[in-house]
Amino acid sequence: MELRQLRYFLAVAQHKNFTRAAQAIHLSQPSLSIQIQALEEELGAPLFHRLGRQVALTEAGMVLYDYARRALRDLDQAKDAIREINGAERGQLTIGVLSTVNTYLIPPVVARFRHQFPHLTIHIYAQPSRAIEQDLLDNQLDLGLCLLPTSSPRLITKRLFNETLCLVGPPTARPLGTRAKMSTLANLPLVLMPTDYCLRSMIETSCAHVGIRPNVSIEMTAPEGILEVVARGAGWTILPELYVRHANKGMSLQVVRLYDPVPRHAVGFASLAHRYLGPSAHAFMALCHTALEDIQANRDFPAAESCAS
Template sequence: MELRQIEYFMAVAAHQNFSRAAEHVHVSQPSLSVQIGGLERELGTRLFDRLGRKVVLTQAGELFHVHAERALRELDQAEQVVQELLGAKRGRLVVGALSTVNTYLIAPLVSRFKQRFPDIHLQVHAQASGDVVNGLLSNRLDIGICLLPLTHPQLTTVPLFEERLALVAPAGMHIATRRARMQDLARLPLVLMPVDYCLRKMVEAECAKAGVHPQVVLEMTSPEGILQAVAEGTGATILPELYVRSRLPGMDLQVIDLYDPTPRHAVGLAYLTKRHRGLAAEEFAAICQTTMQDLQSDPEQSKQNRPRKRTARQK
């Protein structure tokens, strides 16, 4: 088995098409097909089902994919360790970040990181907290920004900051005060994330403390979609305050502080305990902490780094 065969296999699995995969790895389609055929003969089973122009992984292919991906990541890491020993600042860093945190933190963080490490290939994936954890455990991510507490025995966490949740309502919804008790949520229609999302579980836990059963009228997985639904009058929602304030300009919304109790959760960095953390990962973690401190001391920075508002059609 050769390394190029594994790389070709991964390309076909990603593109689900031999022609596009061949273009991606810069070989002819016949050459790529020969290599995949040789790999299948060596393993004694088909790795792909050919469905016309589309190819999909067989059960054996899915199992092989898990280990092949891990092997390639280990090789990347080995190269990075050697390059660091030689004093080079090259390689790749793959980060998973909470979708809400990604909105206001990642832009200034990436800017600072690339100034220090212009030759590091950085990938940032905006994900749900559970997906970040799964990415770390499967070795697809080098470092994650996720919700805490996290007690998995294979992961080490570093607290980053505490994120306060706020009530967000349409500008036209009558709410008597700029502050509201958690008990007041009982009378409001709410748009929340699905029940298997960590943020939803936290909201329900805070509601339970106040003896409130939330009236959920709509569930959506996208925080941006939730805000759009709220702006259009579907109901109110509960989202991280920093995220909401980074999205407020251009949206017809009002933000109300919640108290008794004030809902909040911890956000932190996570990584595999037994995995080597290279110089790039160490520096990314340090820059992440200082960038977050700056954002908390000057919330206006989060507004300056917000993405442009997209239309409903673009979503």
């Protein structure tokens, strides 16, 4: 079995069509078919159902798909590690980031990172926390910036800061003032993320501490969409304060600090245990600390609880 055959196999699996896969990898369609057939003969099982012009993975193909993807990802990681050892700041860094944190923290980090590593390709994916964890476990990410603690012992973590949530309301709603108790939520129609999001679970836990259930009238996955709906008067929401302060420019939303209890959670870095993290990954984490300090120094509301690097 050759590595090129695995790359060809993954291309066909991705495109579900031999012709499109051949075009994507710059190989003739007959040559691609011959390589896939040779791979199937070596493994002793068909990898694709041939369905006219379309193909679909067989059970054997689905098994090989996961192993092939991890194997090629490990190989790419090994190449990056060797390049960094040799002082060549090339290769790539793939990072999953919470959607809210991605909005206000990552742009200045990426700009500085680019100056430090001009020849390295960085991929940033805005994702829910659980998706970041899963992609780390699947070896699809080098690093994650997610909610802590994580659920898997296979991940190692390092806290960056404690993020405080706040209540956000329409500009036209009756003002609640600058502070409100968590119990106030019982009387408000809320626009929240779905129940499978960690942020939603944390909100429900905080409500349970004061004996109430959030009155959820709308569920949405995108935080920017939630704020837009709230701005149009459809309800109130609870989101990270740093994100809200950044996104609220020009929207005139009510921002209310919650207490009794103060809803907050830890945000930090996660990576797969025993996975090599080179100088570029460590530089990215250091730049996140620096950018967070800059954000704290230039805003007019209480600083988040950052953690020393």
